[in-house]
Amino acid sequence: MIIEKKIYRLRDNQRVKSLEIKKDKQMVYYSYNYQILNGSEWKTSVRWDNYQSQPHVDSFDDNGNLLDTSSTRDKSLKEVLELIDIFGKNILNMDIKKL
């Protein structure tokens, strides 16, 4: 079993923080958090995770309050990084669950 925490600093004020837990090379848990630096604190804007084996995506406001949660298909870290690369902060204006 292995727990892997990764932080991708994309720009000075944007990053993706991921947590992946694998058992026998199979992913048992993941969370991918797109975060924006707010003052000296990183705030999650969009988060994909599969807690309790239910893949979903959550979006949050600038203060970290949950705005929306929707079921979605499983995402990989590569997909999330590609989405953030394409949309950047505009991802908040998209229909995230369909991406």
Add this chain to the structure above:
Amino acid sequence: MIQIQIKLRKKYNKNEKETLKNQILDEFESVDRLRQKVSRAGCTEPELVDKLQIIEYLQKGADYKEETISHSEKSLSVMTHKRVYLMEYIAKNEVKSIQDLANKLDRDYKNVYDDVKVLFDNGLIDLEKVGKRRIPILTADNIIIEF
């Protein structure tokens, strides 16, 4: 255009994993208490969900690795010779504070403080708060520069 990536990698040893477990337990008293909080908070506090997963799998004996990947060329530009030496020094020696580090490097406190702050701002080192002191620590076993 050349794409530069700086990777900081760290694999926790047994003692470091114990410390991580204890930090989470100190914060929530017990795994059950954390589980209850997660159950109540659900998606509103995602950090708690991650902490619960981490401690549950650490208790099952999982390994723990951390990696920070920076695509910013700025991170590379801040790595002057003196700052790289500073990072090498804190990786290999015990340092009790920024003042202690300045003394051991035989450098001016203000200059060392500024270097520590720049490295911290770029995610290249961490500052551990112990009482009123801030102890500079390296967050990686390996620093890799990839093109």
